[in-house]
Amino acid sequence: METEFDGAAIATAAPASDYPPISSYALIGDCRTSALVSRDGSIDWLCLPHFSGPSVFAALLDRRRGGHFSIRPATPYQVERAYIDDTPILRTRFRTETGVLALTDLMPIPPHDHTADMLQPQREILRCVEAIDGEVDVVVRYEPRPNYGRRRIQLRKRGACGWACADRSELYMLHGDVPLTATDNGTALHGRVRLRRGEKRYFSLTYTKSDIGIMMPLAAEADTRLRDTQRFWEDWASKCTYRGPHRSAVIRSMLTLKLLTYQLSGAVVAAATTSLPEWIGGERNWDYRYCWLRDASLTLGAMVDLGFHLEGSAFLAWLLHATRLSQPTLRVLYDVYGETHLYEEPLDHFEGYRRSRPVRIGNGAQSQLQLDAYGSVVLAAFDYVEHGGRLDSVEQRLLRRIGEMVCRCWRQPDHGIWEIRGAARHYTYSKLMCWVALDRLLRLQTHGHLQLPVERFASERDAIRDAIETRGFSQTLGAYSAAFDESIPDASLLLMARYGFKPGTDERIRATFDCVERTLSRGDLVYRYPTEIDGIDGREGAFVIASFWAVDYLVRAGHARAADERFRRLLARANDVGLYGEEIDPANGETLGNFPQAFSHVGVIAAANCLAVAASRGEY
Amino acid sequence: MNYIQLAMSALEAIIVWSFLGTVVLTTILYGSQGMGLSRLSLPFLIGTMFSGNRRNATALGAGFYLIGGFLFGCIYFLVMAHLGIANWWIGALLGGLHGLFLLAAVLPVLPHLHPRMATEYDGPSGERRLEPPGFLGLNYGYRTPLTTILGHAAYGAILGAGFARSITL
Numbered sequence: 001m002e003t004e005f006d007g008a009a010i011a012t013a014a015p016a017s018d019y020p021p022i023s024s025y026a027l028i029g030d031c032r033t034s035a036l037v038s039r040d041g042s043i044d045w046l047c048l049p050h051f052s053g054p055s056v057f058a059a060l061l062d063r064r065r066g067g068h069f070s071i072r073p074a075t076p077y078q079v080e081r082a083y084i085d086d087t088p089i090l091r092t093r094f095r096t097e098t099g100v101l102a103l104t105d106l107m108p109i110p111p112h113d114h115t116a117d118m119l120q121p122q123r124e125i126l127r128c129v130e131a132i133d134g135e136v137d138v139v140v141r142y143e144p145r146p147n148y149g150r151r152r153i154q155l156r157k158r159g160a161c162g163w164a165c166a167d168r169s170e171l172y173m174l175h176g177d178v179p180l181t182a183t184d185n186g187t188a189l190h191g192r193v194r195l196r197r198g199e200k201r202y203f204s205l206t207y208t209k210s211d212i213g214i215m216m217p218l219a220a221e222a223d224t225r226l227r228d229t230q231r232f233w234e235d236w237a238s239k240c241t242y243r244g245p246h247r248s249a250v251i252r253s254m255l256t257l258k259l260l261t262y263q264l265s266g267a268v269v270a271a272a273t274t275s276l277p278e279w280i281g282g283e284r285n286w287d288y289r290y291c292w293l294r295d296a297s298l299t300l301g302a303m304v305d306l307g308f309h310l311e312g313s314a315f316l317a318w319l320l321h322a323t324r325l326s327q328p329t330l331r332v333l334y335d336v337y338g339e340t341h342l343y344e345e346p347l348d349h350f351e352g353y354r355r356s357r358p359v360r361i362g363n364g365a366q367s368q369l370q371l372d373a374y375g376s377v378v379l380a381a382f383d384y385v386e387h388g389g390r391l392d393s394v395e396q397r398l399l400r401r402i403g404e405m406v407c408r409c410w411r412q413p414d415h416g417i418w419e420i421r422g423a424a425r426h427y428t429y430s431k432l433m434c435w436v437a438l439d440r441l442l443r444l445q446t447h448g449h450l451q452l453p454v455e456r457f458a459s460e461r462d463a464i465r466d467a468i469e470t471r472g473f474s475q476t477l478g479a480y481s482a483a484f485d486e487s488i489p490d491a492s493l494l495l496m497a498r499y500g501f502k503p504g505t506d507e508r509i510r511a512t513f514d515c516v517e518r519t520l521s522r523g524d525l526v527y528r529y530p531t532e533i534d535g536i537d538g539r540e541g542a543f544v545i546a547s548f549w550a551v552d553y554l555v556r557a558g559h560a561r562a563a564d565e566r567f568r569r570l571l572a573r574a575n576d577v578g579l580y581g582e583e584i585d586p587a588n589g590e591t592l593g594n595f596p597q598a599f600s601h602v603g604v605i606a607a608a609n610c611l612a613v614a615a616s617r618g619e620y
Numbered sequence: 621m622n623y624i625q626l627a628m629s630a631l632e633a634i635i636v637w638s639f640l641g642t643v644v645l646t647t648i649l650y651g652s653q654g655m656g657l658s659r660l661s662l663p664f665l666i667g668t669m670f671s672g673n674r675r676n677a678t679a680l681g682a683g684f685y686l687i688g689g690f691l692f693g694c695i696y697f698l699v700m701a702h703l704g705i706a707n708w709w710i711g712a713l714l715g716g717l718h719g720l721f722l723l724a725a726v727l728p729v730l731p732h733l734h735p736r737m738a739t740e741y742d743g744p745s746g747e748r749r750l751e752p753p754g755f756l757g758l759n760y761g762y763r764t765p766l767t768t769i770l771g772h773a774a775y776g777a778i779l780g781a782g783f784a785r786s787i788t789l
Binding site for chain 1: 653654655656657659660664672673674677736738739740741742743744745746747749750751752754759760761
């Protein structure tokens, strides 16, 4: 498959069937960036130097122009794959008529003691391929397409050092022990090798920006990197304190959250990808490689609940410090360094996953007002303190200013948790989170962590509660509505009990759950809202985290057994390596939206924790 | 007075102007890195001869680079004394030749001398992981010869102009 990647040229569109299902991808990463590997052994998504950097492989969004790096058998095969134990090291096993091939993919993490005196590349992907039975012909194809395929590149052979692809100040070096040949136009490499039982080959792809390149050795040295990385992840996972049911799913979710955490700042990105569609062929295609403040409280709660206080502390520090430039106003989203100029731009030269256009980079939601972000940040700080953390004087001052901001702004309309474009509304969930912000700040004050104007905060908190009860409850629906004075069901309101607005057994809360079940649920899956309200053409799938919120609610309403059954059904909807995207099509179970999605895995952890508490109380 | 005595008598000027020249040279080279014109970092290359720790190598390299700037300042001074001319353009010419020599003669043999640099014959190994520079340092970007010669010419020009101003040859 020759690829034309000049942004100006038009290539023939790939047939939709060329695109593997979104659920066929597995995530590897090093807590700085991540890559998606298909069941066919192809790395179809990789951004460098970090999650929201430009892609070098993006076959996920354009089979012909995006670029990929594939290693697979030359003959037909069947695939099984799994992560190695509690690690994000992926092992894909190809079974052919002549033998069995194992492909191991990882992004190495050097041990601390080792890094002191050995040069390390800025990023590395290590791929090891081994015949474990019989003999197998292996084909390799390498097509780097830096900067979202917008650069014209030339691969150059550097003797025994491998192949270099330079793009301005960036260098991609591929070093392997399988001979590769450049295509006629010099923009791709291909190779073929026959491996017999026990024979192993390696590829190391290293990345360097604005510095002299570092290349990594293969063979025994590569095996050492694999072992070191495996040890790092197993040590890390062993710190998980969760002892409840479905532990392996919880660990996999926490590993996924960790992979989506940018180690250098503590930020957690919403997903590893951009523009995977929420409906095939639809236009709900957004860039999720940024950090949403609305996700903060549930994300931090998931971390500290599982005993990962270091990650929780780093995340809170990022939340409170990266947002400094805009404080006390909080933006909807930030990049991993706290940058807010994330202007949305379409990539017109990409055809999009199964021709779902446009492909977008940046995110237009950054200019919206979302009042729920304030409650989410305060709740994250509250959870952190509840688990033994301490707030310094700068953080205390910031929280107080957030409280004052909430008192001033909660009466304004906004765009809500679902970032619905168009006219602002008085979203009930946003008001709920404003109530949460003031309620938790007052509790922190009571426990001596903050000094606040108590009377004012308390009276505003009560005013918000009154407003929710009088204008947020729809008599038509018989339930709380998505927006004041309207009658729209909204799955985010399943969180009212979790946030302590009312107990799960309260009549109105129960009625809201029933309403969501009646109007938004399809079996165990829950849509977030009726799609016609957002003004965007087309449909979308059921929202994974909303489906887990229903489990959370059922436990709080005293239906732990039903919650556990529902949780098990939802766990069965993860892909073969335990990953969830943003949404699922209830009709066929297909994963939709960006993948994997941190928020969905936060939902797994939160629901599992709820069930664990119920189990420990003997409720089921 | 022989050349060594002459250099000793002008030590203060050599220190001052070679320091200034090195600062400008380093700024040009780091600026080129930052602007994506070249990935060459001479201090890092020098530092990694002594340490595999990136942080230590960068600090050590900067120290050795400063000392090297002074030693080359002495050589420039002696050459200009020998020629009996000191002005900015002779300095720039010497600097340009210096840069060219570095690119054409020193960098290509560096993989055989540098303990942490891979060679294109053997590839990377446990210790040898640094990308080799290739002819004229072109592996580090095709503008590397330009920025290296420009930086060294600026270094030489500052020394030449400084010597002309400070001392009488």
